Amino acid sequence: MGRKSMGLPDGVEARGEAVRIRFTWNGQRRSEPTPHKPTAKGLASAGSLCARVKEMIKLGVMTDDMYAQMFPNSNYNLDRKTPTFGEFSQTWLNSRDIVKETRDNYLAILNGVWMPALSSRRIDDITSADIRKIVASIEWDSPGIRRNAMDKLSSVLATAVMDGHMSRNPCKSMPRAKLPKRQVDPFERDEAERIIASMYEALIGRTQIYAAYFEFCFFTGMRPGEVRALKWSEVSEEKKRVHVCRQIVKGQLVERIKTKTVRDVLLNDRALHAIEVARSMASDGAEFVFTTAKGPGSWIASDSTTKKYFMASLVRLGIRRRRQYDCRHTYATMCLMANMNTAFIANQLGHSVQMLLSTYAKWINSTSDWAELSKL
Known part of the structure; x- marks a missing residue:
């Protein structure tokens, strides 16, 4: 039985509880997931999305970044796609020439503090306001731990700036916390x-x-x-x-x-x-x-x-x-x-x-x- 007889809109297919749309872009057949359910309303919405995608491709206005925004869960590797914070942080960490203990410390900070809020965000979309909200939402054990976490984030974003993914480091507008210096206490x-x-x-x-x-x-x-x-x-x-x-x-x-x-x-x-x-x-x-x-x-x-x-x-x-x-x-x-x-x-x-x-x-x-x- 064909798609038409099943009542599916053109370019739409249902797989279990998931709905995908099919189209051709840059000479390749693509099949991308949608957030819709295989209900009458969900299938109709998926059909509208598919028609909109095909129209954008026809008009030549579909770009790599737009494609990434419309299909964030796509397996398609966009050559010029701006990485997410999670992707870039992993690349940054892998490139560091550091000992295992230091690497484990960096990983713990990134996973414990920044990944929950930023992992899926495009790195160039992160703003100073976003960082301030995250910092304010955390009950820090000490000022030193807070500063250490901020330093690691700033290092990641500074590298993203050097690599051309960002125009500026949003951490730069946030003053580095001052810590009381541990007093030197020698013996006589x-x-x-x-x-x-x-x-x-x-x-x-x-x-x-x-x-x-x-x-x-x-x-x-x-x-x-x-x-x-x-x-x-x-x-x-x-x-x-x-x-x-x-x-x-x-x-x-x-x-x-x-x-x-x-x-x-x-x-x-x-x-x-x-x-x-x-x-x-x-x-x-x-x-x-x-x-x-x-x-x-x-x-x-x-x-x-x-x-x-x-x-x-x-x-x-x-x-x-x-x-x-x-x-x-x-x-x-x-x-x-x-x-x-x-x-x-x-x-x-x-x-x-x-x-x-x-x-x-x-x-x-x-x-x-x-x-x-x-x-x-």
Whole structure:
């Protein structure tokens, strides 16, 4: 039985609960889904849509973008179709040269914050007002999380602008949230010495490696993840330096460091002493410098392990609780108080000089305050 005898309008076909329309465009037969149901009213509407499409094609006014708007669920790949936010975000993410942990973080932000509202939107249709509405509708856990989400969205849209899909980045009209900067809270030199001595005295057996670990942290300023990832092959006791080229992130070795720039850190006598202690405790074939495990391929995966011994020492000595990361700040401030060259300190820490000056301005000033006052 033909279509006419079934009462279907020309170019309309019903497939189960779906209704499609058929026509020829650019020399190809097309069959596209419609939002209509196979009822009398739905079939009539589909027939009207089909007639309108054929008339637009006949008049030569059907464009790629118009086709995409009329048939958003089409399988037809338009050569010049403007991508949706979801499509472009996936392309953007795939093109990034980043480690798995960073990729997972980006993906979680995109899927958790922006995809629910923007995934099917053409990327050039997204406006600043749209973004403001989304931001206002979310109960953010902290200003930092909100800013991080905005930064990722801005990166995606900035790339879309460079690729010619958008004329401007709608995030540019939205000011970047300012966050209170975490205060640097270093230990006094005397406190650092007491912590190290207490650990060497209290820890026995293989756990004494943690005393050497913190002596090394206090007197090199290396990041905790960099110290835990340090291998014997990167230690030169003769040249008094170590090569910093990897870190541990969430228990996994990552073959890069935070600033993505490898560096050599020069070792003072105290750092060399820590290396000597670690060397005396190292088992045959040990790969990593600071580890309690025997054999190759073992590292301290979590900072909770070192934290346990560190906090126990602070409690034992009655020293105010601070983070392990403050060992790094302690090294930086000790160097500054000793009037060492700022460029040298910045290189040791893996900072830019500008970052060093902004982070430790208080201690830089304090080294010269009394000298300046004496000029009066």
